[in-house]
Amino acid sequence: MSHISAGIDFGTSNSTVGLTAQGSTRLVPLEGGHSVMPSALFFNFDDDCSYFGRSAVAHYTDGVDGRLMRALKSVLGTSLIGEKTRVKARTLTFSQILAIYIGHLKKRLEQESGCEVADVVLGRPVHFVDEDEAADRKAQDELEKAALSQGFRNILFQYEPIAAALSYEQRVTREELALVVDIGGGTSDFSIVRVSPERAKASERKNDILANTGVHIGGTDFDRQLSMAQVMPHFGYGTRTKDGKRELPSGPYFDLATWQMINMLYNNKAMAELREIRYEAAEPGLVDRIIAVVEQRRGHELAGRVEEAKIKLSEESEIKLALPFLSDLAPITLTRETFDTAIARSVGRIRTTIAATVEAAGVAPDRIGTVFFTGGSTGIPLVRRAVLEFFPGAAVVDGDMFGSVGFGLALDASRRFRS
Incomplete structure (x- = not known):
C-alpha cells in the first residue's frame, strides 16, 4: 500500500481535510457529499450524542435541548482555552471540546482512506495572536496536543496562505510572483510566493516564499x-x-x-x-x-x-x-x-498588513503577476478593493473559496512525509 498522508484545515467558520494517496490528492467528503463542513459541534442532551457541521447547526435550530459550540479556533491563544463549560453531566474545557472536533475529522479521514492515518500537516494562520509570540506558540501547541490526543503521531504545521499557494500553483503555466490572499473566519493572511510548474516539484520551498504576514481579523x-x-x-x-x-x-x-x-x-x-x-x-x-x-x-x-x-x-x-x-x-x-x-477600521488594518507584506518581500507592487483569493471573506467588496488597489495591473484569480487550503496542506504533506 502506498503512503497516505493528510492535511487538515481547521477553520474558524469551516473545515476541510485533504488526502494524498497513490500520488493523487483530493478533498475528503466530510458530511454527505460536502467536502466543506461548518466548524460546529452540538452536544445533544436528549440522546447524549455529539453532532458535527450542518447536522450540529440543524439540531440547534430545531430546538433540540443541548449545547452548540462554534468558532472554537478563536479560543486558541486566549485564556478561554482552559475555561470549563458545562455539558449536561460533564464539565469540559475548550481544549477538550476542540479535541473532540479534531477527532471527528480524523474519523472521516480514515473512513475515506480505509486505514489509519498517522501523518498530518495542520494548517495555521500566520498569527493566532497578533504581536504576542508566547501566546501564538501556545495556540499552536494546543492544536498539536488536540491532534496527538486523537491518535495522530507525526504532526507538522504549515501556514494557511502557503498551503493556498501550493494549491494555486497546480494551475500555473509559467513562473510568476503571486500574492495569496487568505481571509477566513478568524484571520487575514498574505503571502508573496514565487510559483512555477518546475518549482512545484520541489519538496523544499523556503526560498520561494518572499514574504508571509497576517493579522487577526476575519469573517x-x-x-x-x-x-x-x-x-x-x-x-x-x-x-x-x-x-x-x-x-x-x-x-x-x-x-x-x-x-x-x-x-x-x-x-x-x-x-x-x-x-x-x-x-x-x-x-x-x-x-x-x-x-x-x-x-x-x-x-x-x-x-x-x-x-x-x-x-x-x-x-x-x-x-x-x-x-x-x-x-x-x-x-x-x-x-x-x-x-x-462598521468594518472600515478592520479593513484599514488589512490594508496596512498588505503594505507590510510588499515591503517585507522587497519587490515593487507591479511585479506581482497574480492576486489569488481564497477564504470566505474575500467576497466582501470593501475587502477586495482594499487588496486590489495595491496591484491594479495584476491578474485576479479566485480559488476554491473554502477548499484551497485543505488541498494545499495535503500536497504539502505528501512532500514532507515522503520517505
Whole structure:
C-alpha cells in the first residue's frame, strides 16, 4: 500500500481535510457529499450524542435541548482555552471540546482512506495572536496536543496562505510572483510566493516564499461589527439609562454578537446582569429582546442570521433581516454603506498588513503577476478593493473559496512525509 498522508484545515467558520494517496490528492467528503463542513459541534442532551457541521447547526435550530459550540479556533491563544463549560453531566474545557472536533475529522479521514492515518500537516494562520509570540506558540501547541490526543503521531504545521499557494500553483503555466490572499473566519493572511510548474516539484520551498504576514481579523469580526452597528441597537445597545446619565453596559451585547462568547451568556449570573440592565434602561422593551434571545438560547441562531446577511450584502446594497423568534420586531433594514463604515477600521488594518507584506518581500507592487483569493471573506467588496488597489495591473484569480487550503496542506504533506 502506498503512503497516505493528510492535511487538515481547521477553520474558524469551516473545515476541510485533504488526502494524498497513490500520488493523487483530493478533498475528503466530510458530511454527505460536502467536502466543506461548518466548524460546529452540538452536544445533544436528549440522546447524549455529539453532532458535527450542518447536522450540529440543524439540531440547534430545531430546538433540540443541548449545547452548540462554534468558532472554537478563536479560543486558541486566549485564556478561554482552559475555561470549563458545562455539558449536561460533564464539565469540559475548550481544549477538550476542540479535541473532540479534531477527532471527528480524523474519523472521516480514515473512513475515506480505509486505514489509519498517522501523518498530518495542520494548517495555521500566520498569527493566532497578533504581536504576542508566547501566546501564538501556545495556540499552536494546543492544536498539536488536540491532534496527538486523537491518535495522530507525526504532526507538522504549515501556514494557511502557503498551503493556498501550493494549491494555486497546480494551475500555473509559467513562473510568476503571486500574492495569496487568505481571509477566513478568524484571520487575514498574505503571502508573496514565487510559483512555477518546475518549482512545484520541489519538496523544499523556503526560498520561494518572499514574504508571509497576517493579522487577526476575519469573517467573525465582520459578523460582530455588522451586528453591533445595525442589529444590537434594536436590543438596547447604545441606548441610555432612565436617568439619562450613561449608556447601557455594552458587555452582554458584545458577547451576543461574538460567536465564541455566546455560550457565556447562558448562566444565572449573566441573566441577573441583563435583568439589572433592564431595570436601569430608559427603553426596557428593547432590553426585553436580548433577554428573550438569551432565555430561549437563540444566540447562535441570531449570529447565523447576521452572518447570512453579511454574505448577502456582498451582492446587494440593502437587505432585510428577519428574526421570526422575536414577534415584536419587524424585519431590520441593513445597508452595505453602514456595513462598510462598521468594518472600515478592520479593513484599514488589512490594508496596512498588505503594505507590510510588499515591503517585507522587497519587490515593487507591479511585479506581482497574480492576486489569488481564497477564504470566505474575500467576497466582501470593501475587502477586495482594499487588496486590489495595491496591484491594479495584476491578474485576479479566485480559488476554491473554502477548499484551497485543505488541498494545499495535503500536497504539502505528501512532500514532507515522503520517505
